[in-house]
Amino acid sequence: MYGKYFVLFAILFTGWFLRKINFIDDKMNHSINKLIVYFAYPCMIVHNIGSLDMRRSVITAFCLTFAISLACFFLYGLICYGYSRARRFPEKEANIIEFAMAAPNNGFMGFPVALLFFGEMGMLLMLAHNAAMNFFIFTYGLKLLRRNNKEKRPATSKRFLKATLKLLMNPNILALFIGFLISLAGGIIPEAVDEYLVYIGSISTPMAMIFIGSNLTEYRFRDIIKNVRIIEASVVKLFLLPAITVGLVYFLPIEPIIKCIVVLGICFPTAATVSMLAEQEGHNPGPASKTLFLSTVASIITVPAALNVINFLFL
Numbered sequence: 119m120y121g122k123y124f125v126l127f128a129i130l131f132t133g134w135f136l137r138k139i140n141f142i143d144d145k146m147n148h149s150i151n152k153l154i155v156y157f158a159y160p161c162m163i164v165h166n167i168g169s170l171d172m173r174r175s176v177i178t179a180f181c182l183t184f185a186i187s188l189a190c191f192f193l194y195g196l197i198c199y200g201y202s203r204a205r206r207f208p209e210k211e212a213n214i215i216e217f218a219m220a221a222p223n224n225g226f227m228g229f230p231v232a233l234l235f236f237g238e239m240g241m242l243l244m245l246a247h248n249a250a251m252n253f254f255i256f257t258y259g260l261k262l263l264r265r266n267n268k269e270k271r272p273a274t275s276k277r278f279l280k281a282t283l284k285l286l287m288n289p290n291i292l293a294l295f296i297g298f299l300i301s302l303a304g305g306i307i308p309e310a311v312d313e314y315l316v317y318i319g320s321i322s323t324p325m326a327m328i329f330i331g332s333n334l335t336e337y338r339f340r341d342i343i344k345n346v347r348i349i350e351a352s353v354v355k356l357f358l359l360p361a362i363t364v365g366l367v368y369f370l371p372i373e374p375i376i377k378c379i380v381v382l383g384i385c386f387p388t389a390a391t392v393s394m395l396a397e398q399e400g401h402n403p404g405p406a407s408k409t410l411f412l413s414t415v416a417s418i419i420t421v422p423a424a425l426n427v428i429n430f431l432f433l
Contacts, residue, residue: 133331162319167297187250387413
């Protein structure tokens with residue numbers, strides 16, 4: 119597991135170094151962002167979901183994990199909103215910090231950890247948790263990032279329909295539906311096409327960390343660890359939300375492994391997607407990048423501790 123952290127920080131430092139020597143400029147950074155969010159991520163989602171072995175028991179466990187995780191994510195959004203209001207975070211960055219607190223890195227870090235400690239079934243259910251997060255990110259998350267937009271037109275049925283269609287046509291949401299259809303059809307992706315999806319999807323994590331690292335060139339480490347809001351966001355991300363999740367699932371009449379994955383999924387640090395979407399929406403990705411960095415450093419201790427707690431409570 120610690121090898122994953124080394125790789126994560128090594129790639130992040132690569133992005134920082136390349137931006138520092140001006141190998142990466144603003145235009146290139148923005149292009150990397152769009153490539154990942156609207157092409158590499160969808161390819162990864164189609165491959166991961168489309169390759170599932172959909173037996174009845176597997177479908178039941180997958181759908182249950184997806185439904186519980188999705189409900190938890192929207193609850194996290196409400197909790198983070200309430201926290202930022204109670205702490206009076208500045209309006210211009212409150213929405214980004216809320217987003218950073220609610221969205222975990224349950225892909226690059228979640229998949230290998232789930233596979234290592236809970237086997238193939240754990241990996242499968244972490245895919246469900248990741249699918250729920252993607253749905254949350256490209257629905258509530260985008261709405262959250264646009265909360266401070268000055269142009270707010272009154273809601274009408276026509277605008278609602280247009281917004282719904284736009285959401286469904288989002289490459290990441292579309293990829294979820296395509297992946298499910300492929301898996302239900304028995305994984306009919308031709309081998310060459312699936313290999314293509316794997317190759318393209320595999321660039322998403324390293325390129326995302328390069329993007330984050332390049333954004334951190336504007337900040338000093340001591341400024342990050344002295345920023346009270348970033349520290350609070352990391353504490354909420356790594357301690358408060360996991361603790362609330364334990365309370366929510368502890369008494370549910372579901373399989374222990376589902377409880378384990380729902381709790382483990384929210385224990386990971388902030389997802390890189392938050393910073394990338396913030397930049398695309400015209401916001402300063404700094405608060406999200408700082409929260410990602412600090413929560414990732416802290417998670418070297420908190421994730422192993424969370425695994426011990428999960429094992430004690432549910433297994």
